[in-house]
Amino acid sequence: GDSVTQMEGPVTLSEEAFLTINCTYTATGYPSLFWYVQYPGEGLQLLLKATKADDKGSNKGFEATYRKETTSFHLEKGSVQVSDSAVYFCALVLYDKVIFGPGTSLSVIP
């Protein structure tokens, strides 16, 4: 079935470090791919998205490229800040259903 796999963490980084959170997916069709962020005690916020192969989504310094050949949508940021501490969910949307990965907890320390 359709699924999303991502590194579960927790990931702990120092401020200004480079961030990569891996995400791979399995889908029977051609999904749209998303990254959502959840800050402590809050709901989900859309971080970025890509709707077709080779699209690059970007927002707030975060980037992810839809790689059909490797079925991946890895999240990257060149220099993380303490305020980026949150849980990050990779998700695919196919035929109206959202399938989430397990989430990756990120802690950024000063």
Place this chain on the structure above:
Amino acid sequence: GAVVSQHPSRVICKSGTSVKIECRSLDFQATTMFWYRQFPKKSLMLMATSNEGSKATYEQGVEKDKFLINHASLTLSTLTVTSAHPEDSSFYICSARGGSLGEQYFGPGTRLTVT
């Protein structure tokens, strides 16, 4: 644009009582809304899909008589947890489908605690 609200944000109730959670799309019409449940440090689990004017479609394993969903208008869907028990304590998140690409916009969530 594309704001989804939920009310209440937190609720504590006693075992055996019922609780209603509202999900509203504030600046767009949503023919379809979705209800998710999130356990601590876990991902979101889709509970049901709510279509305006028709019965909700529940995911396998979700008790439709326990989690009553009503989508009475294009901007409002409600989830009622009936005869709540402590194991129903969770974070409930709704989303509404809208926009030109039909993407989903998520509400801020409702923390339910059943004592």
